[in-house]
Amino acid sequence: MAKNLLDKLLDSHTVKTLDADHRMIYIDRIFLHERTGSIALKSLAASNRTVQRPEQVFCTMDHIVDTHPGRGDKTQMPSGHLFIEATRHSTAQAGIRLFDIGDANQGIAHVVSAEQGIALPGCTMVCPDSHTCTLGGLGALAWGIGSTEAEHALATKTLVLKKAQAMRVTFNGKLSAGVTAKDMILHLIAAHGANGGAGFAVEFCGEAVRELSIEARMTLCNMAVEFSAVTGFVAPDEKTIAYVKGRPYAPTGERWDQAVAHWRTLQSDPGARFDHEIVIDAGSIEPSVSWGTNPQHSMGVSHPVPSPSENPEAEVRSAMEKAQRYMQLEPGQKLNSIAIDAAFIGSCTNSRISDLRAAAAMLKGKRIAPGVAAVCVPGSSQVKQMAEAEGLHQVFIDAGFEWRESGCSMCFYAGGETFGEGKRVISSTNRNFEGRQGPKVKTHIASPLTVAASALTGRITDPRDFL
């Protein structure tokens, strides 16, 4: 029978079928970070359970660490060092490889796990962090879990998984210049709702997806969770294999050949069944920006802020009104006229080297608008080093950006750092929730290109104006 990719990934990891809907799934890789991983390890030790295969478990410092140059254990959040110290202690006790502050390979979990070859096509991977689905860009079955589930995975090497339904999202045709993977996923969520993927694992395919770089595919999959999907993934192809080859934890020799042979089988078979299909014309996608307090509240940058009164559903209407009150926006206001206070480039969504290259190409030789605060936080220490070797850091600095050490940083007010109460921020991150980037902060999420263009003009700007 023709199998879809989700079936193939699940079947190859099924330890046991528990009932009609639940399977015990073998977990190949576990990644932890200092905020939720520290609690999982502490709780596991307190219940006298052990980490079963520490060699397959990794941990990084990303969520709370300071990102200012010359950082130590001290964070912007008063008690942040407690998480850092506890993580250092518990990972050492359990024999887990930690990408600590100062480690040349430290960085955001989902950036590090790909660049180190820890996440692999055809692997199951979990992390107590909702954006673990990023690694679906490599063709891994990767998803975010809670701390208790992380303990479960550490102690049993498995998770009990409810069978997700299979959705296929096909992006036909080609993207226009200035339109990126970030715009694709914002377009999908805006069109089909923040709840549109609930209960589904989403396979992204179509010409526009095939043409994306592996890093861009990770951006696309990163926000599957914002669509409420269990996860998202792209079938591995020759580009994926070339990306993985030679990475520190990737297989070598005979095992590499064995892996590649397996990865080449990881596509949905012709005629495979999907529970739901969405087809999108990639050519119709514009650079997208959010106007509200959920990624669903996004639209093409050339559009006006929508009018709640035109929506037939009372609940949607009141949510839109509440979002616009929080964002201090009026219906009809042009998105690309809204003045910004700050610009942020970073996060597991858009902080890889290709993101920084794209933003730097736009910023080169220019200065950001007066009064705009701008920060760039590379996704990993490796990305930072690569960018510095290419001179990108100087482009950012010359343009007026701060150039930081790697971490999650202001994506979620992580170390207690913010651009300031009530500021309006254009951000390459994934969540425009109320208060996400600090008290009363008004977040507009967009691609790094749109963030760079907006930083230059001081208002939300269509990046195509600079192409």
Add this chain to the structure above:
Amino acid sequence: MSTSNAPIVRHSGVAAPLLQANIDTDVIIPSREMKIVSKEGLGEGLFANWRYTLPGGREANPDFILNQTAYRNTSILLCGNNFGCGSSREHAVWALREYGIRVLIAPSFGAIFYNNCINNGLLPVVLDEDAIREIAAACTDNPQTQQPLINLEEQSVTLLNGSQYEFSIEAAAKHMLINGLDQIGLSLQHAADIEAFEAGDRDQRGWAYLGV
């Protein structure tokens, strides 16, 4: 109030409506309220951005529903679609539990959040929006006395006016909640199966195994 997975079979209590859709875990507990490496001490941070007048402050915002006298001792939240979406932070569930919430009723929940509820003795009841609006309407005159009764065994919500709503829940989740079970303990009973799978899998997918 403990954050452990205490059994829940039947529960009645004050029900507060928070019917907005997409209430995310950043709203349930903001990042800066997770101050120590612990599952405890989080109740105070619950809904901090809405509940207090100032960021990081502790002065009660009188407009927030849970601060109103009529809703003191709330243990049931009536919620909108996709409650608990966003960040995987289990702190959201620990904070709800510590505050005293035992039952959430929503048309749908964030997937990771839902599992976190089951693992911590917090009952997530799925009902359609109309039913939830009716329940909310039936409890607003006097929330302290108009307490819904949730019966997990029978999978029903009963109001004082006699209305009853049946809900479905997966058998495995129900079993866990009613008995206050620990999934890790249950799964470890399959240790032999896990070892057997791994032995076979190492032959087939040796490339996926590190350090051997």
